Structure formats: structure tokens, C-alpha cells
Amino acid sequence: MFTSKLPHTGTSIFTSMSALAVESNAINLGQGFPDFPMDQQLAELTQKAIQDNFNQYVPMAGYTALRESLAEKFHFLYNTSISPDSITITPGGTYAIYTAFTTILHPGDEVIVFEPAYDSYIPNIEVNGAIPIRIPLEFPSYSINWDTVKSSITPKTKAIIVNSPHNPTGSVLTHDDMLILTDIVLKNNLYLISDEVYEHLIFDNKQHQSVLKYPELFERSFVCFSFGKVYNCTGWKLGYCVAPSHLTSEFRKVHQFNAFCCYTPSQVALATHLKNNDAFLSLAPFMQAKRDFFLDAMKDSKFSMLPSSGSYFICATYENISEKPAKELAIELTKSVGVATIPVSAFHTDGKDDKVLRFCFAKKEETIREATKRLCAI
Numbered sequence: 001m002f003t004s005k006l007p008h009t010g011t012s013i014f015t016s017m018s019a020l021a022v023e024s025n026a027i028n029l030g031q032g033f034p035d036f037p038m039d040q041q042l043a044e045l046t047q048k049a050i051q052d053n054f055n056q057y058v059p060m061a062g063y064t065a066l067r068e069s070l071a072e073k074f075h076f077l078y079n080t081s082i083s084p085d086s087i088t089i090t091p092g093g094t095y096a097i098y099t100a101f102t103t104i105l106h107p108g109d110e111v112i113v114f115e116p117a118y119d120s121y122i123p124n125i126e127v128n129g130a131i132p133i134r135i136p137l138e139f140p141s142y143s144i145n146w147d148t149v150k151s152s153i154t155p156k157t158k159a160i161i162v163n164s165p166h167n168p169t170g171s172v173l174t175h176d177d178m179l180i181l182t183d184i185v186l187k188n189n190l191y192l193i194s195d196e197v198y199e200h201l202i203f204d205n206k207q208h209q210s211v212l213k214y215p216e217l218f219e220r221s222f223v224c225f226s227f228g229k230v231y232n233c234t235g236w237k238l239g240y241c242v243a244p245s246h247l248t249s250e251f252r253k254v255h256q257f258n259a260f261c262c263y264t265p266s267q268v269a270l271a272t273h274l275k276n277n278d279a280f281l282s283l284a285p286f287m288q289a290k291r292d293f294f295l296d297a298m299k300d301s302k303f304s305m306l307p308s309s310g311s312y313f314i315c316a317t318y319e320n321i322s323e324k325p326a327k328e329l330a331i332e333l334t335k336s337v338g339v340a341t342i343p344v345s346a347f348h349t350d351g352k353d354d355k356v357l358r359f360c361f362a363k364k365e366e367t368i369r370e371a372t373k374r375l376c377a378i
């Protein structure tokens with residue numbers, strides 16, 4: 001008899017909703033990916049890298065010039081000196097998070113996870129024999145109740161994972177949150193995994209509170225990013241982890257016998273692309289315009305839109321439409337209205353259902369126009 005390491009894990013909601021969208025010929029506002037082309041200059045630089053024969057392995061830590069460009073970017077954005085030796089290029093943000101967990105966790109360790117949580121976190125913890133301690137975010141602001149966090153810490157607590165801008169809710173951590181988090185992590189000798197894959201997608205002049213800006217907190221952190229998410233090329237599955245050198249050397253022990261290194265041409269292209277600050281400074285206004293276009297197009301709908309301060313997602317409650325559980329409604333809307341969404345209850349492992357749907361607005365105007373026309377007709 002096979003003993004599963006993940007007996008409670010099924011197929012991810014992204015896989016099932018995207019499959020249903022295809023089957024139902026529905027517009028897919030579910031799984032988070034852009035339907036518009038990626039930056040053409042970055043695409044051309046990648047083609048050029050292939051033509052210029054950058055097609056062999058790069059060093060295990062990642063292409064050196066890319067790690068140097070990232071260190072320059074951190075200095076420019078966060079006024080911090082991060083050595084390229086603290087940066088490891090990974091095959092995606094998900095992999096960076098998984099590797100960070102695998103680096104620190106021993107069986108029986110506890111990890112604090114806020115729900116709704118991106119769906120990879122809890123299986124990543126469990127596959128390492130550790131125990132997720134789930135704390136619900138406050139509904140509907142989706143903020144963290146720090147008193148609950150403090151009272152959930154036990155001698156077995158090893159780490160906390162945070163995600164800002166947050167998937168699925170679009171909430172963001174504030175400077176005050178970061179100060180409290182620093183205090184909790186330092187006082188209890190914890191590690192922090194900070195999922196910052198949406199770092200550049202933050203709206204309304206809010207500032208992204210990267211852990212890289214908080215030197216004491218950074219000393220105990222693995223900060224995970226995704227090129228695919230911010231540069232509109234999710235299929236690249238390329239990301240990176242930034243951690244202080246003593247944690248980076250342990251991280252690389254796991255990474256070197258798993259992926260070893262990642263796709264070379266994209267790294268060569270990004271090393272040049274990131275030298276132009278506009279490459280990342282233009283991302284927030286671009287995505288904010290999409291959020292605003294989506295919100296405006298939904299103003300006559302019966303959905304009650306919740307705020308989104310970042311990421312490329314926005315949530316809504318639907319008390320004026322249906323009393324059905326979110327999963328049931330998401331399936332029904334895909335089949336009968338032709339718009340696929342993601343039920344936020346799928347990001348709660350205890351079945352909590354605040355009856356909220358998540359919409360991805362990283363779409364062409366014509367896609368948003370047609371999808372919102374269908375949603376407003378309900």
C-alpha cells in the first residue's frame with residue numbers, strides 16, 4: 001500500500017477552474033495570468049540571447065550579471081546593500097518558497113500561515129513533516145490580527161510566512177505591520193518567509209514594504225520573488241530568493257540537488273532589461289489602470305467589490321446574487337455565464353467560506369469588457 005506524503009491534498013483550484021473554463025468555452029478570470037503579450041523588448045533580448053549562444057548552464061546561484069542587476073535594483077528601490085551572493089535564481093517563486101521551507105523545517109516544527117493562503121504553502125510545510133498553524137485574516141479587510149499571532153507561538157514555532165501584495169485578496173502589509181512582525185520574529189527566534197511575487201504591482205501610491213528594507217528582519221528571512229508574475233511571462237517560471245549569506249548557503253544545498261540552475265536565455269535578457277528602471281517602475285501604473293478599468297466596468301453589477309491595493313486580483317462578495325457556497329457559484333458562473341473565477345474558500349483548508357470570488361484583471365481591455373458585460377447581466 002502506498003503511503004501518501006500529502007494524503008489531504010487534491011488537484012489545485014487553478015488546474016480545475018482553468019480546465020472547466022476551456023471545457024465551457026468561458027472567459028478565464030480565474031487562474032492568474034495575463035492574456036496580453038509580454039514586454040516586446042524583453043522578448044527580443046531573450047531571442048538575442050539564444051542567437052548569441054547563451055544556451056548552456058549558468059552558475060548554480062544564477063547568471064552573475066542578473067544577480068548584479070538585482071542588487072542594483074534593490075539599492076535603487078529600497079536603499080539597501082544586498083550582495084549578489086545573497087541572491088539565488090530559481091525556477092519560479094513557488095520553487096523558491098518550497099526550497100526555503102525545505103531548508104529550515106524539521107518534522108514537528110510549526111509554521112504560522114495566514115488564510116486565505118496561496119495554495120502551495122500548506123502542502124510545502126506538510127511534505128517536510130512540519131505542522132501548519134492556520135490563522136484567519138480579518139474579514140473583509142484581510143489584515144493580520146497580531147494578537148492572535150502572538151498567542152499562537154509555541155516552543156515549536158519555527159517560521160511565519162507572509163505574502164504582500166496578497167493573493168488572493170489584494171491586501172498589503174503596512175510599515176506598522178512590518179515593525180510588529182520584526183518584533184515577533186526577533187523575540188521568538190523565528191524565520192520569516194516573505195512571498196513578494198507581486199512586489200511591483202501595488203496601487204494608489206502605496207509603498208511596497210519589502211523585508212529587504214528592514215535589516216534586522218532580513219537577517220532571519222527568505223524573501224521570494226517571481227519574474228514571471230511581474231514581467232507578464234508567467235510561463236517562464238523564473239524567480240529568485242534573497243536571504244542573508246548564512247541562510248543562502250543552506251538554501252543552495254537544497255537547490256543544487258534539485259534544479260541546480262535555471263533557463264539561461266531569460267536570465268541573460270533580464271540582466272540587461274532590469275538596468276532600465278522604467279522596466280519595473282512602469283508596472284504599477286499599468287496594472288492599476290487595469291484594476292480601475294475593471295472596477296468601472298463592474299459598477300453596475302450586483303457584486304460588492306472589495307478593495308484591492310496590489311497583485312492582479314480583486315475580490316467581491318455576492319450577497320445580492322446568490323446564497324450558494326463560493327465553489328458552487330464559481331462552477332455555475334463558468335458554465336452558465338461564461339466567466340471563470342476562483343472561489344476564495346479554496347484558499348482556506350478548514351472550509352471557511354466568506355462567500356467571496358476572486359477575479360484576475362491582468363487582461364486585455366476587450367477581455368475585461370466582454371467578461372464584465374456578462375457579469376453585469378446577472
Ligand code: PMP
Pocket residue numbers: 032091092093094095118163166167195197225226227228229234237238239
Ligand atoms: N506566490 C503567490 C502568492 C503567487 O500568486 C504565485 C503565482 N503563481 C507564486 C507565489 C509563484 O510564482 P511562480 O509562478 O513564479 O512560481
Ligand code: GLN
Pocket residue numbers: 012014015030031032033167
Ligand atoms: N498564482 C496564480 C494564481 O493565483 C496561479 C499559479 C498556478 O496556477 N499555480 O492564480
